[in-house]
Amino acid sequence: MIHEVIVTTINENERVHIAPMGIKFVDHADKKCVQISPFKPSQTLDNLLKTEKATVNFIDDVKVFAGIVTGREKDWDLSPCSKNEVAHLSNTNSYMNLKVSSFIEDELRPKIICNILNTENLRPFMGFNRAQFSVIELAVLSTRLGMIDDEKVKKEYDYLKIGIDKTGGEREKLAWSWIEEKIEGYFKK
Numbered sequence: 001m002i003h004e005v006i007v008t009t010i011n012e013n014e015r016v017h018i019a020p021m022g023i024k025f026v027d028h029a030d031k032k033c034v035q036i037s038p039f040k041p042s043q044t045l046d047n048l049l050k051t052e053k054a055t056v057n058f059i060d061d062v063k064v065f066a067g068i069v070t071g072r073e074k075d076w077d078l079s080p081c082s083k084n085e086v087a088h089l090s091n092t093n094s095y096m097n098l099k100v101s102s103f104i105e106d107e108l109r110p111k112i113i114c115n116i117l118n119t120e121n122l123r124p125f126m127g128f129n130r131a132q133f134s135v136i137e138l139a140v141l142s143t144r145l146g147m148i149d150d151e152k153v154k155k156e157y158d159y160l161k162i163g164i165d166k167t168g169g170e171r172e173k174l175a176w177s178w179i180e181e182k183i184e185g186y187f188k189k
């Protein structure tokens with residue numbers, strides 16, 4: 001199963017980078033590990049290779065995903081973790097601090113296997129919401145504009161909008177509007 005999360009990493013100057021990623025839990029060397037698969041080239045990959053640590057944020061505020069893929073809002077409030085660990089998003093539901101344990105090379109998308117150092121729960125999981133699913137799906141679609149058929153994008157947009165209209169709250173509607181603007185910009189060109 002793939003979990004859509006926000007991964008925070010740091011570069012060699014301790015500058016935090018925030019990126020949406022799909023992660024997996026895998027068994028590696030008899031341990032439950034997290035597998036991150038960043039495409040080449042990416043800042044997340046560079047950071048993981050250089051500093052060998054990350055924090056995975058399990059967060060239901062979909063504005064973070066939308067803000068980053070649209071470039072509307074790339075910086076989000078961070079809170080420090082214990083010494084040596086990468087900061088977590090302040091409004092995350094829960095997080096895990098990770099340490100890179102192995103690197104599986106690939107031309108396009110290497111796999112980074114990480115040990116889980118600790119898990120913290122800050123806010124309860126409040127149940128599934130269709131509008132949040134819609135925002136995540138539209139966010140992914142918006143990173144593939146020009147790579148997938150335009151008609152397919154329009155069709156999926158129409159379908160996903162139902163979830164927003166029927167079940168979205170304020171933050172889902174705002175996140176949706178940011179991505180909608182990005183997609184409209186693409187179709188105007």
Ligand SMILES: Cc1cc2nc3c(=O)[nH]c(=O)nc-3n(C[C@H](O)[C@H](O)[C@H](O)COP(=O)(O)O)c2cc1C
Nearest residue numbers: 004019020021022037038039042043044069139140
């Ligand atoms: C829900 C979601 C999941 C994503 N999963 C991945 C992923 O697993 N690997 C990846 O390289 N990019 C993924 N992306 C795209 C990256 O977030 C985006 O390209 C980002 O800018 C990564 O590059 P960076 O590390 O240079 O910022 C995902 C985007 C979204 C919205």
